[in-house]
Amino acid sequence: xxxxxxxxxxxxxxxxxxxxxxxxxxxxxxLFLTGSxxxxxxxxxxxAALHLTGGPRFARHGLAMLRPLWPFVAVVxxxxxxxxSPAAGLAVILRMLAAVAAANLVTxxxxxxxxxxxxxxxxxPLAPILPPRRLALAIALVIRFVPVLSGRIDQIxxxxxxxxARRVSWRILAPAALAALDDAxxxxxxxxxxxxxx
Amino acid sequence: xxxxxxxxxxxxxxxxxxxxxxxxxxxxxxxxxAQSLGIMxxxxxxGARRGGLAVLLFLLLVALGLPLLSGGRGGLGVFxxxxxxxxxxxxxxxxxxxxxxxxxTLAPLWAAMCGAVLGGIGVLYAxxxxxxxxxxxxxxxxxxxxxxxxxxxxxIKAVLAGFATQAIAKARPGALLSRA
Numbered sequence: 001x002x003x004x005x006x007x008x009x010x011x012x013x014x015x016x017x018x019x020x021x022x023x024x025x026x027x028x029x030x031l032f033l034t035g036s037x038x039x040x041x042x043x044x045x046x047x048a049a050l051h052l053t054g055g056p057r058f059a060r061h062g063l064a065m066l067r068p069l070w071p072f073v074a075v076v077x078x079x080x081x082x083x084x085s086p087a088a089g090l091a092v093i094l095r096m097l098a099a100v101a102a103a104n105l106v107t108x109x110x111x112x113x114x115x116x117x118x119x120x121x122x123x124x125p126l127a128p129i130l131p132p133r134r135l136a137l138a139i140a141l142v143i144r145f146v147p148v149l150s151g152r153i154d155q156i157x158x159x160x161x162x163x164x165a166r167r168v169s170w171r172i173l174a175p176a177a178l179a180a181l182d183d184a185x186x187x188x189x190x191x192x193x194x195x196x197x198x
Numbered sequence: 199x200x201x202x203x204x205x206x207x208x209x210x211x212x213x214x215x216x217x218x219x220x221x222x223x224x225x226x227x228x229x230x231x232a233q234s235l236g237i238m239x240x241x242x243x244x245g246a247r248r249g250g251l252a253v254l255l256f257l258l259l260v261a262l263g264l265p266l267l268s269g270g271r272g273g274l275g276v277f278x279x280x281x282x283x284x285x286x287x288x289x290x291x292x293x294x295x296x297x298x299x300x301x302x303t304l305a306p307l308w309a310a311m312c313g314a315v316l317g318g319i320g321v322l323y324a325x326x327x328x329x330x331x332x333x334x335x336x337x338x339x340x341x342x343x344x345x346x347x348x349x350x351x352x353x354i355k356a357v358l359a360g361f362a363t364q365a366i367a368k369a370r371p372g373a374l375l376s377r378a
Binding site: 096115 | 199201203208210212214215216218243255258259263264265266271272273335336340361362370
């Protein structure tokens, strides 16, 4: 399945995932310490410069990942223009863009396998209640079953259309959930037959 | 053990798939993302503990960088955005929805509907609104105005979650783990 990791190799891909995550945490925390548009603008410029180290195509992709934020930008901008505090509004918008863009940058430059090994290391102290093998198995099962369930829902929708002239609607919800329940029983049986989930 | 794990993983996948299908038109052809419906169903069908864990697993995969949130969003960026409160509230919402179904003796339809309203709307907004207020630097009242835009859609979803849970209870009485 597709991940959000960028196929365009950048120098940032080479850095260890844990270091990037720690830097991101520090950066995001720092963003909330200041309310000055000047500092926040500088932070956003820094993130933009880091995006540009991956070349123009990489940077454009990063910009596209910010698209879901535009409605919030519009609402905040209109609100602050209305109450007459444009500087405060600018700070909020800059902080939001910088925080999200920085987090996206880490996601775009870190492979799924590297992310998973960081999670494994972080989850190590939880081993008595959550064995790492079980967590890895759960992650793998979800990744495997998203396309499977997606195909099942398409089939259910086709069957619905064959029987009814009405639009496919929420009516396929219960069959979809039943499909997930049935698949879960089969997976559980298969796991038990192969020696359990560890 | 294997059964719990399989249910948790499969329902985490179901949440993702419901977010990927933009084809589900609700009544009157309004396309509403079915993702939060998936969150409600996790609780009402799997019960509090397994439902909450399924949502946590789903969020972990989103954080790892899989584009599983509705609209193909994902990665760490969504946890730095204005909707972070809603994401944090998701597992708690599923837990509360499941808890209501487990602890009441109402018929599945009403139990699930109440659970979905309490968990999927009450609890979820209790996390989402402060999150939005913090990230957008607004007061709680101002943030709740923004959240009110989602209320009609979420009420419809709570009703649908009730009906879906009832249909599952009828088709596979033993499969409704929240009542098992």
